[in-house]
Amino acid sequence: MKAVVCTDFERAEVREVPTPSPGPEEVLIAVDRVQLSVTECLLYRGERVAHYESVATRLAEGDARLFGHEFCGRIVEAGEAVDGFDVGDRVYAPEKIRCGSCPYCRSGRSGLCPETTSVGYDRPGALAEYVRLPTGPLRRLPEGVSDAEGAALQPMASATLCAVDAEVGPGDTVAVLGTGVMGFQCGALASSFGAEEVYAVDVRDRSLGIAADCGLTPVDARAVDPVETIREATDGVGPDVVFEAVGGDQDHASEGEDPIAWAFDLVRRGGTVVQVGHISGELSVTPRVARSKAIRWLNPRKGVVPLSPRTDTSELAARRVASGAVPIGEYVTHELPGLESFEEAVEITVEKGRHDALGPAQLVVGDG
Numbered sequence: 001m002k003a004v005v006c007t008d009f010e011r012a013e014v015r016e017v018p019t020p021s022p023g024p025e026e027v028l029i030a031v032d033r034v035q036l037s038v039t040e041c042l043l044y045r046g047e048r049v050a051h052y053e054s055v056a057t058r059l060a061e062g063d064a065r066l067f068g069h070e071f072c073g074r075i076v077e078a079g080e081a082v083d084g085f086d087v088g089d090r091v092y093a094p095e096k097i098r099c100g101s102c103p104y105c106r107s108g109r110s111g112l113c114p115e116t117t118s119v120g121y122d123r124p125g126a127l128a129e130y131v132r133l134p135t136g137p138l139r140r141l142p143e144g145v146s147d148a149e150g151a152a153l154q155p156m157a158s159a160t161l162c163a164v165d166a167e168v169g170p171g172d173t174v175a176v177l178g179t180g181v182m183g184f185q186c187g188a189l190a191s192s193f194g195a196e197e198v199y200a201v202d203v204r205d206r207s208l209g210i211a212a213d214c215g216l217t218p219v220d221a222r223a224v225d226p227v228e229t230i231r232e233a234t235d236g237v238g239p240d241v242v243f244e245a246v247g248g249d250q251d252h253a254s255e256g257e258d259p260i261a262w263a264f265d266l267v268r269r270g271g272t273v274v275q276v277g278h279i280s281g282e283l284s285v286t287p288r289v290a291r292s293k294a295i296r297w298l299n300p301r302k303g304v305v306p307l308s309p310r311t312d313t314s315e316l317a318a319r320r321v322a323s324g325a326v327p328i329g330e331y332v333t334h335e336l337p338g339l340e341s342f343e344e345a346v347e348i349t350v351e352k353g354r355h356d357a358l359g360p361a362q363l364v365v366g367d368g
Ligand SMILES: [Zn+2]
Pocket: 098, 099, 100, 101, 102, 103, 104, 105, 106, 110, 113, 114, 115
């Protein structure tokens, strides 16, 4: 099969490699689509973000099959002990591979397992014609989810967990700071969970337009002070929940112009600030500010969490996409042919503004 092989940071080529055989509890998936994450692209360029150590170690050991955890495909072979999945199922991978033996896993809290195996970092991912995986991280794609949406569904499953953990409810007022992929999804989900009003703050016409089309209230931070504007619109009280979905380099949580400082300033007393994006490096905070307003600063869980005996956050995410409530396909703006487009996909995904991209670039791998 063909696969992207990384020979160093910023060096990759498409090579012929052996097609893997699934173990007894594994399946072989023919990859239809794969999209890159920003983290993967930054790692490829050698930046010290999450997973840097494991990527650097693998590259130091020699050529490495890296990246590709956001994908969709079809099961073409199943090991003899596989239960619950069949050849022909369309799947994606919203869950981590849990260790199964740590105190968290043994006590029914596997979502907090510190010993996860990450697809694309610790073992080969879907930047190939086929990927071999255990079934633990996989979920089936429902009818009505396209390949483009399927490859973009893993971040949507994470966004669903953000909105669930935020406990957004009927009548709530919500603000989203930054309507990139996950910020937009958190806003649209909050609306579908019954929020009365959702303010979507951004500086790009296109994402503000998509937010408005979904019934969110766009706030153009180039034209107005978003904190003042939303505070005024909420009778001086502020939103019940604020999603900070910009992340990146920020310095101070309670002073200045960083989005996290806006979130702390804007949220109502006793409200919730949800950390959606990863803030890199160190962040200063004056704890008194958060304490005196009784702010709940929430770091959501990851992976997949059960919601009832019949559904979990990954299934809810897929159904919200299939129903059109959260049109994640709007953010798939660049679809490139074949694994050979990997370098171009990295460039587009990192330099979205320059390429007029809203979400990560996707590679069309299979014939669908
Ligand atoms: Zn564990």
